[in-house]
Amino acid sequence: MSGLHSLRGTSLPSQPQSPASRHLGSARLTRRHPTPTSSSVLDRYGPSVLFAIALLAGTLLRLWQLNRFGVNSDEAVYLGQAAALAHEPTLSRLFPLFRAHPLLFPFFVALALPFTGREALDLAGRLLAVGFGLATIVVTMAIGRLLFGRWVGATAALFLALMPYHVTVSRQALLDGPMAFWVTLTLLALVRFAATQRTSWLVASAVALGLGVLTKETAVIFFGAIVTTFALHPELSGRPRPLLVALGAFIATVTVHPLATFLAGGSGTERTSQYLVWQLFRRPNHEWWFYAWTIPPALGLAVVALAVLGIILVWKVWSWRETLLVAWIVVPFTFFQVWPTKGFPYLVATTPAIALLAARTLGRLFALGSARSGSVLPTRSNWRRGIALVTVIAVAGSLAVPSIAQLRAVTNGTFLAGSGGVPGGREAGEWVRTHTPEGTKLLTIGPSMANIIQFYGHRKAYGLSVSPNPLHRNPTYEPVVNPDLWLRNGEIQYVVWDAYSAARSPFFAEKLLTYARRYHGRVVHTELVRTVDTQGRPTDLPVIVIYEVRP
């Protein structure tokens, strides 16, 4: 007997009733308040159709021109790690296997590498990320169906499928999208545990969270969300023994990475602890309001509004479900608000919970799914359900439009890390690979473009802005302690200016151009991106300029 059945009230009488399922109340309510209504076609097939639309739209949005732009710096690093794991000869010289994060995502990409080859590595990585993104939509649907019914599940899936934030992140070969999948799977198993009180689901939840940590260690924050929920709803946690078993399973899972690092040995493993120190003490990379300013529009203001509205308006039916979902959002948000390093994709694992809360609001207010036999909610009139559908369509539209616009957007020469591919980066790298001798060394403004050049260009590149002070740099990056000397000695043969790094680091951009002028810099390649000027006229914007230099 699955937990899903028990939530729908078809559990066997002999099965002990869990405290959580009493709160869920689906079985009880159905039996106490049987409201036999005629099951319309809409109610019968609507959620399935909506979910199918969500999957279809989600797939299209994630695959449309997926590889149009080359990878960004973080993608280059993770895919480079995958290549290093697969022992791809060229890239494994440029990208160390062990860096800041665990290796579950590179592990999957490395498995695909023999089939895709080095040339299609970027596409393979992104397709894998898309796969994780679509799987997250499916899991979100399953959670919503368990917690609030099929309509809410399908609606949440639709919101997530169209959400600009999730679309953007799950199109990139980053760790955050796959991590979001494991974390959402954790949530699903946790809900099932709450419904069934079966230890095996709690263990599954712990292992899923462990896989999340093996994808990106920040997934451990969601352990805090679980603890918070259990603390506020002691009836969920039950006896201590299952908790201890689950904790053991979690620890055993996450121990895999340090164990693999220890057993693998080799160069780079000694840096593992340095990353932690660096992450703890590095300077903030964004202002404190970064998330508040950046994330809500990416989530969709309508979705955020619906989620907040639902918490306020239907607080009377607050249960562990709402606590869990809210904790799934608030705990990571609070953590990253305090954590000095802020990245655009870091909060993507909270998006399923936000979509679920928003969909729940519609379900509550407009009785979506109420007509279905076994529904949690009382029946509402048809006009309210009509409004609900219109609202769903409107919200979906409000998500789809910016998502599509975002995919069609042209660069203005600036770039937010983690927000997509880098226009011109792949082309510049390929120019480097085909036009420069083996053994060429390049100097870029910062390490981001250096990573891209290394990934596509297969040449060593150094970031001018990498600090010689080990406390102020990523332990992986090699600083150029005396760039003037290196250039004068002919150690560096090309310098690469790019508009994206220049917008972030004007000082080092100017410094780089000074070197280009000083060492007979000659423009040998320029990447132009077609954009529009302030008056709306199409114009070609130079985004990457490569200078040949000599002593």
Next chain:
Amino acid sequence: MKLVRPLLTLFLFASFWLPLQPVHAARPEPNTPIRHFIVLMQENHTFDNYFGTYPGADGIPPDTCMPVDPTDPASECVEPFHIGNLPIEDLDHSVVTFRRQFNGGRMNGFIWALRLRNHDGRIAMGYYDGRDLPYYWNLASEYVLFDRFFSSAHGGSVWNHMYWIAAVPGTEKNSIPAEGFSNDIVTIFDRLNEAGLTWKFYIQNYDPSITYRTRTEVVGPRAAQVVWCPLLAIPRYLDNPELFRHIVPLDEYFTDLQNGTLPNVAYIVPSGASEHPPGSIQAGQRFVRSLIQALMRSPYWWNSAFLVTYDDWGGWYDHVPPPQVDEYGYGFRVPAFLVSPYAKRGFIDSTIYDFTSILKFIEENWGLEPLAERDARATSIRNAFDFTQPPRQPAFIPWDWPPPPPTPEPRRSAVFGLYGLTVALALLTFLIPARRIHFLRRSLSSRRSRPSTPTHRGEGKR
């Protein structure tokens, strides 16, 4: 008859029009894929001084110990030693010193000859190795190193530079004549001009006002550019603007590479980066690297050859007695290496060469007449090439010697094994509560259904 008038008209037109057209002498096609030959002349080192310990080359014999005074059988001797950062000086490298060091072919006067010139001659036994010359050693390991490349003359720079361009010493004294070299000396550049081939003589820090006519008025070492570029001591090269314009500053080498105007033959001489003791050999390496890197970055790489050599031995020890082909030479061995997409990989060429071998290659490559007896008898450096192979991709040569040890490779199997096992176990963890493993469930249920206490045959009967 009707055709006579038009044919006559055509003939008249052709006879007037064709002579007015500029005459383009057809450039001879090279006999090899090498369409551009570049040669750089550095200064004052022997083969043993630079490559005496290079693996596989004819370097310093293991039991070498140079007597301080070869005339005294009881004289102490000095073994070769690594110079490293020891201070060095400009050792005497005159004709007299050569003869004493050569000592009738006994090759045992290297210290003695210098002591007679008030040097502490022991430094002559010093050598450099890959730690000091990482770029050159790496070049040698990737391309061609010549270990039988002799300087053309016993003397120093003047004779050897003249042999380099004209296959003759130019003067009986190893110095530039006050009236300049004879205009009758035929140089390789004359041959190139005659054949319609292009050439340039690039000079680092070139000052066109310094020639044999003005060099005595110039204070400091810059007057030496007349020695490095003997064309500046041949009157007709100075007086004929058509010839003089071929002598250019080194910056033009880089712009020629960039602009597609590299000549067929390019001679290069340094100024400050010549490695002439006590100058910095690292500066010389960087200078050479900048020239070779520029070539590798240009499209000319694919049909070029770049040869680096040294004008004389500079007073340093070398263990191979030079063959004496005439009254001027050969002198001691000098370092030389060839970089080209067609150069044999990691090849040590032990063919006997001298500077006129360079001329011989140019002459053979473009079908030119020899300049003198020396180059006519010389062996071309063609043996260093392999024209049957496709041109090699350009590759910048690293600076590290010995090459840094490879970083220990991680045991990737540990990562694959542990992560793979974890994913597999995680899958099972989800399948168990989801009851997807029916066989497991059946197995478990059948086990549960068995009697808890075993039944023995005997018990049943009872």
